[in-house]
Amino acid sequence: MIGVFDSGIGGVTVFKEILKEMPNYDYIYYSDSINNPYGDKDKEELIKITEDIVKYLVNSGCKVIVIACNTASAICKEYLREHFSVPIIAIEPAIKQVYDKNAEGKTLLLATKGTMDSEKFRELYNKYNNKMTYLQECGGLADLIEADKKLEIKQYLKEKLEKYKGVENLVLGCTHYPLIIEEFKEVLGDVNIYHGAKGVVKELKRVVEVNKIKPGSGKIKFIDTSKKEAKANRFWQILKD
Numbered sequence: 001m002i003g004v005f006d007s008g009i010g011g012v013t014v015f016k017e018i019l020k021e022m023p024n025y026d027y028i029y030y031s032d033s034i035n036n037p038y039g040d041k042d043k044e045e046l047i048k049i050t051e052d053i054v055k056y057l058v059n060s061g062c063k064v065i066v067i068a069c070n071t072a073s074a075i076c077k078e079y080l081r082e083h084f085s086v087p088i089i090a091i092e093p094a095i096k097q098v099y100d101k102n103a104e105g106k107t108l109l110l111a112t113k114g115t116m117d118s119e120k121f122r123e124l125y126n127k128y129n130n131k132m133t134y135l136q137e138c139g140g141l142a143d144l145i146e147a148d149k150k151l152e153i154k155q156y157l158k159e160k161l162e163k164y165k166g167v168e169n170l171v172l173g174c175t176h177y178p179l180i181i182e183e184f185k186e187v188l189g190d191v192n193i194y195h196g197a198k199g200v201v202k203e204l205k206r207v208v209e210v211n212k213i214k215p216g217s218g219k220i221k222f223i224d225t226s227k228k229e230a231k232a233n234r235f236w237q238i239l240k241d
């Protein structure tokens with residue numbers, strides 16, 4: 001069994017990619033929407049939250065954990081790896097992908113405050129050629145996506161991103177953001193979009209192989225901490241789309 005978690009429905013954008021390549025494993029998707037947003041929480045609080053989630057997933061039989069959240073990955077992955085013996089896979093903004101494909105193109109990188117303020121993010125950012133990169137923190141955006149507030153999302157993007165029209169590359173450094181790709185394109189035009197999900201799948205495949213974790217029967221269990229039925233409906237809908 002493989003455990004995947006995020007502060008809600010955003011991590012489904014990663015989970016979907018995992019399922020495309022590894023449909024025969026059993027999964028628990030843990031949507032911690034009651035604690036959404038993670039992006040504004042301090043390190044101590046986020047460590048406590050994610051430690052409890054990983055404990056729960058391990059006790060439920062998960063042999064690998066995927067942190068399908070950039071914020072929790074940037075802030076908590078080291079702590080979690082030190083405190084649990086199961087492999088823990090993290091996601092990071094796709095800065096390297098841009099570097100490999102179009103390092104000289106104007107790039108806009110969006111992420112939560114938690115991710116952008118983190119040491120891990122700074123390390124990653126400084127490692128690659130970023131002279132053409134604009135960084136924009138998007139406080140409040142993951143919350144709007146989580147609540148599915150379509151009009152407010154459009155308004156938010158217009159106000160915050162219109163000034164970046166003309167960038168070639170858009171890095172979505174939060175797993176909630178790929179849920180609104182069309183809305184980004186409405187404001188920014190036809191940009192090349194990058195996110196970290198593919199990197200997670202590659203690493204998960206490697207870890208599963210190295211640790212000889214056996215496939216199951218393709219069962220998926222969905223858990224949402226706010227216990228709202230709408231969350232489950234949205235989860236299955238995104239997987240189907």
Ligand code: DGL
Binds near residue numbers: 006
């Ligand atoms: N989906 C998360 C991320 O990738 C966090 C969003 C939030 O809860 O602030 O950063």
